[in-house]
Amino acid sequence: MTEKPPPIPRLRAMTGLAGRFALIGAVLGLLAGSFAYVAGWLSPGRLTPERIVDALSARGGDPVGHRRNHAKGVCFTGTFEANGAGQRLSAAPVLAAGRYPVVGRFAIATGDPQAPDASGRVRSMAIRVTAPDGQEWRSGMNAMPVFPLATPEAFYEQTVAARVDPATGRPDPQALQRFAAAHPETAPFVEWARTAPWTASYAEESYNSLNAFRFVDAAGVRRNVRWSMLASVPQQATTPAELAKLGPDFLAQDLMARLREAPLRWNLMVTVAEPGDPVNDPTRAWPSEREQVQVGTLVVERAEAEANGPCRDLNFDPLVLPAGIEPSEDPILLARSPAYANSFNRRESEAGHLPAPRPATGGAK
Ligand code: HEM
Numbered sequence: 276m277t278e279k280p281p282p283i284p285r286l287r288a289m290t291g292l293a294g295r296f297a298l299i300g301a302v303l304g305l306l307a308g309s310f311a312y313v314a315g316w317l318s319p320g321r322l323t324p325e326r327i328v329d330a331l332s333a334r335g336g337d338p339v340g341h342r343r344n345h346a347k348g349v350c351f352t353g354t355f356e357a358n359g360a361g362q363r364l365s366a367a368p369v370l371a372a373g374r375y376p377v378v379g380r381f382a383i384a385t386g387d388p389q390a391p392d393a394s395g396r397v398r399s400m401a402i403r404v405t406a407p408d409g410q411e412w413r414s415g416m417n418a419m420p421v422f423p424l425a426t427p428e429a430f431y432e433q434t435v436a437a438r439v440d441p442a443t444g445r446p447d448p449q450a451l452q453r454f455a456a457a458h459p460e461t462a463p464f465v466e467w468a469r470t471a472p473w474t475a476s477y478a479e480e481s482y483n484s485l486n487a488f489r490f491v492d493a494a495g496v497r498r499n500v501r502w503s504m505l506a507s508v509p510q511q512a513t514t515p516a517e518l519a520k521l522g523p524d525f526l527a528q529d530l531m532a533r534l535r536e537a538p539l540r541w542n543l544m545v546t547v548a549e550p551g552d553p554v555n556d557p558t559r560a561w562p563s564e565r566e567q568v569q570v571g572t573l574v575v576e577r578a579e580a581e582a583n584g585p586c587r588d589l590n591f592d593p594l595v596l597p598a599g600i601e602p603s604e605d606p607i608l609l610a611r612s613p614a615y616a617n618s619f620n621r622r623e624s625e626a627g628h629l630p631a632p633r634p635a636t637g638g639a640k
Pocket residue numbers: 327328331341342343344345348380381382399400401414415416417422426427430483484485486557589590591607610611614615618619622
């Protein structure tokens with residue numbers, strides 16, 4: 276039997292090198308494949324954050340330099356005063372009795388940063404509460420009791436159906452009707468939009484998490500919850516026709532006028548689900564008799580125009596949560612985080628179109 280001569284050192288070095296190149300090539304190929312997968316190139320029909328935000332951007336004119344949804348808003352700063360009652364439900368540091376700084380934003384759910392305020396049926400409050408150890412609780416809440424849709428796919432389809440037809444300046448009514456007929460789950464939201472009073476003030480609205488989350492107490496016990504910021508200013512019902520007479524920007528003007536007189540307060544109420552309550556479907560409200568715990572008060576002290584305000588470069592990603600608060604498996608909630616990141620990346624990279632030059636200190640967050 277003849278033995279194979281050992282490879283000469285140079286050849287051995289080369290085969291070693293070829294092996295390493297092959298490995299690097301394989302790793303690069305895998306990486307490229309994963310990027311292509313995430314970007315949706317391998318399955319053009321798949322719904323990606325990019326496609327959702329493209330659809331939001333295409334409803335009217337693309338709001339370059341602005342949020343692709345809730346594009347018109349105003350920044351605020353204030354304090355969350357936790358009373359400690361929330362600690363029974365969650366070990367989150369911002370629920371331990373104490374006062375924590377807040378940066379927030381009120382907005383209307385529109386794709387147009389110049390939309391007249393009277394056109395905004397859905398108003399919102401977003402907050403970032405920071406604990407002394409740096410942990411943050413970010414939350415985006417809307418002033419309606421339920422969300423219209425239960426899946427990101429339905430959200431996407433509705434956004435496409437609501438696209439403004441350049442010929443008429445309005446969405447195609449037939450496309451909207453077809454969408455509504457195919458989505459009976461929108462009924463509770465539609466009923467709210469038809470019957471709930473319109474108000475002339477962000478201060479008169481209460482704001483709801485709509486998605487469910489999980490509170491984890493110090494012993495590791497998990498409970499399904501939703502939360503609401505309850506207004507302390509009574510509602511004064513008005514009509515869209517009356518609101519239109521107040522000019523396009525009455526919401527920010529009203530907020531600033533009120534804050535020149537005194538701070539504004541909202542009570543943070545946590546609602547605890549019972550077994551069987553729908554946790555992964557924000558179109559369905561929970562029964563009104565569920566346990567509610569008031570865990571603190573949001574005190575809004577100061578409002579500033581968004582153009583150069585402290586909320587402009589913030590992403591109120593609802594999955595930035597402190598230890599003690601976890602997401603549910605609600606597909607809408609899980610789709611929000613990557614869509615907000617995509618919208619955030621677009622607007623932050625459109626520096627020339629930002630509402631005002633970026634301040635010298637402090638970048639995007
Ligand atoms: C699949 C469902 C949803 C999608 C794709 C979506 C998408 C978006 C996007 C892209 C933004 C702009 C983010 C940014 O540039 O910072 C936004 C803002 C916002 N969304 Fe949603 N959203 C969804 C569902 C919801 C739900 C269920 C709520 C519940 C309350 C909500 C509340 C808000 C609020 C409050 C803002 C404004 C945040 C701010 O003031 O910066 N969204 N949404």
